[in-house]
Amino acid sequence: MAFNKRVKIKSLLESDFVGQEVTLMGWVRTKRSNKNVSFVALNDGSTINNYQVVADPNIIDEETLKRITTGACIKISGQIVASQGSGQNSEIAASSITILGEADPEKYPLQPKKHSLEFLREIAHLRMRTNTFGAVFRVRHALAYAVHKYFNDKGFFYIHTPIITASDTEGAGETFKVTTLDLKNPPLNEDGSINYKEDFFERETNLTVSGQLEGELAAMALAEIYTFGPTFRAENSNTTRHLAEFWMIEPEMAFYDAEDNQDLAEDFLQYVIGYALEHCKDDLAFLDKRATDEEQGKKADQRSEMGLLDRLRFVTENKFERITYTAAIDILRNSNPNKKKKFQYLIEEWGADLQSEHERFLVEKHFKKPVILTDYPKEIKAFYMRQNDDGKTVAAMDILFPGIGEIVGGSQREERMDRLTQRMDEMHIPQEEMWWYLDTRRFGATPHAGFGLGFERLVQFVTGMGNIRDVIAFPRTPGNAEF
RNA sequence: UCCUCCUUAGCUCAGUUGGUUAGAGCACAUGACUGUUAAUCAUGGGGUCCUAGGUUCAAGCCCUAGAGGGGGAGCCA
Numbered sequence: 001m002a003f004n005k006r007v008k009i010k011s012l013l014e015s016d017f018v019g020q021e022v023t024l025m026g027w028v029r030t031k032r033s034n035k036n037v038s039f040v041a042l043n044d045g046s047t048i049n050n051y052q053v054v055a056d057p058n059i060i061d062e063e064t065l066k067r068i069t070t071g072a073c074i075k076i077s078g079q080i081v082a083s084q085g086s087g088q089n090s091e092i093a094a095s096s097i098t099i100l101g102e103a104d105p106e107k108y109p110l111q112p113k114k115h116s117l118e119f120l121r122e123i124a125h126l127r128m129r130t131n132t133f134g135a136v137f138r139v140r141h142a143l144a145y146a147v148h149k150y151f152n153d154k155g156f157f158y159i160h161t162p163i164i165t166a167s168d169t170e171g172a173g174e175t176f177k178v179t180t181l182d183l184k185n186p187p188l189n190e191d192g193s194i195n196y197k198e199d200f201f202e203r204e205t206n207l208t209v210s211g212q213l214e215g216e217l218a219a220m221a222l223a224e225i226y227t228f229g230p231t232f233r234a235e236n237s238n239t240t241r242h243l244a245e246f247w248m249i250e251p252e253m254a255f256y257d258a259e260d261n262q263d264l265a266e267d268f269l270q271y272v273i274g275y276a277l278e279h280c281k282d283d284l285a286f287l288d289k290r291a292t293d294e295e296q297g298k299k300a301d302q303r304s305e306m307g308l309l310d311r312l313r314f315v316t317e318n319k320f321e322r323i324t325y326t327a328a329i330d331i332l333r334n335s336n337p338n339k340k341k342k343f344q345y346l347i348e349e350w351g352a353d354l355q356s357e358h359e360r361f362l363v364e365k366h367f368k369k370p371v372i373l374t375d376y377p378k379e380i381k382a383f384y385m386r387q388n389d390d391g392k393t394v395a396a397m398d399i400l401f402p403g404i405g406e407i408v409g410g411s412q413r414e415e416r417m418d419r420l421t422q423r424m425d426e427m428h429i430p431q432e433e434m435w436w437y438l439d440t441r442r443f444g445a446t447p448h449a450g451f452g453l454g455f456e457r458l459v460q461f462v463t464g465m466g467n468i469r470d471v472i473a474f475p476r477t478p479g480n481a482e483f
Numbered sequence: 484u485c486c487u488c489c490u491u492a493g494c495u496c497a498g499u500u501g502g503u504u505a506g507a508g509c510a511c512a513u514g515a516c517u518g519u520u521a522a523u524c525a526u527g528g529g530g531u532c533c534u535a536g537g538u539u540c541a542a543g544c545c546c547u548a549g550a551g552g553g554g555g556a557g558c559c560a
Binding site for chain 1: 493495517518519520521556
């Protein structure tokens with residue numbers, strides 16, 4: 001007989017099992033006992049809700065009851081009965097309990113109490129057993145599924161772009177080197193530089209910083225594609241919204257201009273957030289309450305006006321604000337914090353790069369909703385962005401969300417060969433290495449566009465978690481690759 | 484990488500102008516309790532006060548350096 005004949009708590013709570021004999025398996029959250037009866041709160045991961053196990057010491061032997069401690073994994077067989085207590089409708093009256101795995105209560109670090117996120121981060125191998133992280137990772141799953149569902153339903157194709165690549169042409173940051181060479185004794189050229197001809201790929205390689213360029217190649221054949229894969233950046237960033245290893249979603253579409261691109265990004269974000277609202281009600285209700293409790297500890301002026309659920313609904317129900325970089329500069333230049341010199345970096349003239357304090361002002365104070373900023377100066381954007389007719393700006397877009405800043409960065413791509421190569425020359429990007437990219441402009445070029453979305457930042461927004469390290473199971477950051 | 488704050492029991496934290504034996508809540512153990520909801524009540528065990536050096540009659544507290552962590556900034560998604 002197969003071992004796994006269990007009923008999940010999620011299904012137990014969704015329909016009426018009273019009178020049925022079932023088997024449950026899961027982890028003990030708490031046990032409450034007196035002389036006549038023991039109550040166990042059981043969680044099996046299928047839902048944030050626990051299920052009450054009632055153990056009668058006349059039926060379950062004392063030794064077994066003693067080994068049921070917080071964190072232990074147990075198997076319970078028994079009948080589902082209407083509960084005599086008030087906290088739940090039904091419960092299981094255990095006829096037998098098997099200890100699958102003990103958890104020494106003296107050593108098990110998780111207690112039925114509130115732990116700090118910093119402490120839980122140090123025990124990331126166990127933290128998924130908490131309500132908060134269980135909820136976060138169920139929501140993360142729902143969002144990942146919604147991403148695939150959205151694009152699939154729209155006729156996009158999922159492309160797997162390479163994780164090991166020889167190109168660092170996007171200039172999106174420092175890369176992790178990939179090599180099989182002996183680091184203590186690498187083969188050298190006559191001039192003393194490392195001879196990568198001896199390396200595994202016979203050239204210098206690194207982990208991908210973006211699948212965009214390969215995505216563009218696919219879009220020039222399949223028309224509408226997306227990637228959803230790991231991305232690696234060796235930047236020494238120590239913030240609540242940067243990881244060295246993160247997951248990025250990059251749609252790339254032929255026959256899309258800048259406006260089509262913005263429409264897609266907005267619709268996409270509203271869809272996946274709406275999907276989570278519909279399918280993660282219990283988890284989001286818990287996270288909403290959690291976020292509200294967190295807010296209590298903050299100063300009045302730091303608190304957000306809306307709760308988590310209100311914020312999510314607001315984003316799905318209201319159109320994003322769309323303004324050009326030029327218009328944003330005007331707003332910022334005339335803003336109170338700029339006039340009163342409250343900004344650390346004052347906005348004086350067109351062309352300045354926006355600092356996060358400026359982005360936050362626009363999103364959180366001025367518009368109070370997600371903002372799509374478009375048409376940036378070409379000097380502060382990448383070479384592949386399509387040049388506008390004004391000769392000064394490119395068809396870029398950044399989508400800014402409250403609390404987390406930039407969640408999407410994208411653009412219409414430069415499909416005109418002469419403009420593209422001219423810009424590459426200006427930015428000292430070698431064309432020889434990019435021959436394959438330029439071929440798409442040589443053969444059957446068409447207007448196209450795309451964007452990149454940081455998946456963890458999306459999960460942060462939907463779960464209300466303040467630190468990006470708390471929305472990925474095992475975060476990689478400078479100085480930390482544990483687990 | 485820069486700025487800033489923090490490090491005291493398994494966890495969360497208190498610890499006065501430097502002063503005798505370093506505290507609380509939770510957790511844990513034992514006992515009590517006829518159905519509990521992070522049960523309750525009683526009793527008990529539990530400390531490299533981050534590390535190294537220094538000042539002092541005396542350091543958890545002051546000084547110097549280091550380690551680890553948090554927040555902010557830059558870079559970006």
